[in-house]
Amino acid sequence: MLRAAVELFAERGFEQTTAGDIAERAGVTERTFFRHFADKREVLFDGSETMVRTTYDAILAAPADLSPLDAALAGVVAGGGLLEDRHDHAARRARIVAANPSLRERELLKLAAMTEKTAEALRRRGVGEPTADLAAHSAVTVFQVAVAAWVSTERPPTLATHIAQAAAALRSLG
Amino acid sequence: MLRAAVELFAERGFEQTTAGDIAERAGVTERTFFRHFADKREVLFDGSETMVRTTYDAILAAPADLSPLDAALAGVVAGGGLLEDRHDHAARRARIVAANPSLRERELLKLAAMTEKTAEALRRRGVGEPTADLAAHSAVTVFQVAVAAWVSTERPPTLATHIAQAAAALRSLG
DNA sequence: ACGAGCATGTCAGTCACTGTCATCACTACA
DNA sequence: TGTAGTGATGACAGTGACTGACATGCTCGT
Known part of the structure; x- marks a missing residue:
């Protein structure tokens, strides 16, 4: 079903x-398609819940002496780890998403969810309100920029490398 | 028409x-409603195009010796200036948007457009690729955080003040 | 008066999504 | 072994967002 959708989108x-097309190729009814996915777009964001949770857990598990930003970055590195060995799939998916505004919208919503959870994790580490928010936003921005660079490269280094580079660039903004 | 929509949403x-409801209260047809707004959500994001352009222009007009981040911040301060004397309306609107995920989605898309235009303006100032992106993201994040704080206060200081505060907090992230 | 252009109304159609009910496989348990 | 409960699926009808096509009326320059 998931595979059917990605194929057809590509x-x-x-x-x-149409949702009917996907269902047909998957050998089910349109109605069951909507029982598995809240809407047509969700098909392309299947693992995002897991990634957010991974990020969240990693922040809580990070060494206590890390700065808020470093803790958040450790989180997104862990979350990004889930993509590490799926570069081809991620690139294909990115192309589909980039081609459609409503899909970009949904992607931004997922990233916003990641930002919120990241801020929440930082707060549980004792980080204060405005700092937690800004550090979370910064870390997710780094993640976003790094993923974009990663998927647009043919035989790239690890995503973690890209994240480290983007983080360095961020710090040198002054 | 715009007023009718905001009233009904509230x-x-x-x-x-429904789109029909809005059209009816505005004294037009549903069809003409969709001639003026690309979709139902767009009603709540009417001025966003103007704001982005204002931001863009302000960045290009900023003193040449400003750092990328400072230039971008000058831009969002100018963009935010358009809201400065419409606090009540902005707060009402924010409440509506916050109550609906699909509206949050659209808001994020508008902010992403602002980020892109900001990055483009920085590039036109000669800022390099990764830096322009990250500075733009950071400035828009500051804007977003500042607006959130601004609308949730009864008799707030200016939005510009909030932006300055958020920017200071960002810099102290290390 | 006349034709161009532009906003609006009308109508039919597509498609995303939802509520409801029936069916069917599987499981727990008497 | 029979049976009641549970969960996934199909079938079907309905709502509402949006689109395309065509007709009508208004305005403005000539």
Whole structure:
């Protein structure tokens, strides 16, 4: 079902694929498609819940002496680890998402969820209100920029490397 | 039409208001509603195009010796200036948006557009690729955090003040 | 008066998504 | 072994967001 959707999106594009098309190729009914995915877009964001949780847990598990920003970055490195061995799939997916505004929208919502959870984790580490928010935003921004660079490279270094580079660039903003 | 929509959203909520309802209260047809707004959500993001352009222009007009981040911040201060004397309206709008995930989504898309335009302006100032992206993201994050704080206060200081505070907090992240 | 252009109304159609009910496989348990 | 409960699926009808096509009326320059 998930595979059917990605195939069709890649072949005809997102808009040109109806929920019925996906269901048909997957051998189920349109109705059951919507029982598994809240809406058509969600198909492309299946693992995001897991990634957010991984990030959250990693922040709580990080050494207590890390700065808020470093703890948050440790989190997104852990979350990004889930993508590490799926570069091809991530790149294909990124191409589909980039081609459709409503999918970009959904992606931004997922990243916002990641930001919120990251801030929450930082707060549980005792970080104060405005700092937690800003550090979370910064870390997720780094993640976003790093992923974009990572997927747009043919035979890239690890995503973690990209994250480290982006983080360094961020710090040198002054 | 715009007023009709905001009223209805505030009264019954976004989902409980159909496009037909809005059109009816505005004294037009549903069809003409969709001629003026690309979709139902766009009603709440009417001025965003203007704000982005204002931000963009301000960055290009900023003193040449400002750092990338400072130039970007000058931009969002100028963009935010458009809201300065509409605090009540902004707060009402923020409440509606916060209550609906699909509206949050759209808001994030608008902020992403602002980020992109900001990065583009920085590049036109000669800022390099990764730096421009990160500075733009940081400035828009500051803007976002500042607006959130601004609208949630009864008789707040200016939005510009909030932006300055958030920017200071960002810099002290290390 | 006349034609161009532009906003609006009308109508039919597509598609995302939802509520409801029936069916069917599987499991627990008497 | 029979049976009641549970969960996944199918079938079907309905709502509402949006679109395309065509007709009508208004305004403005000539």
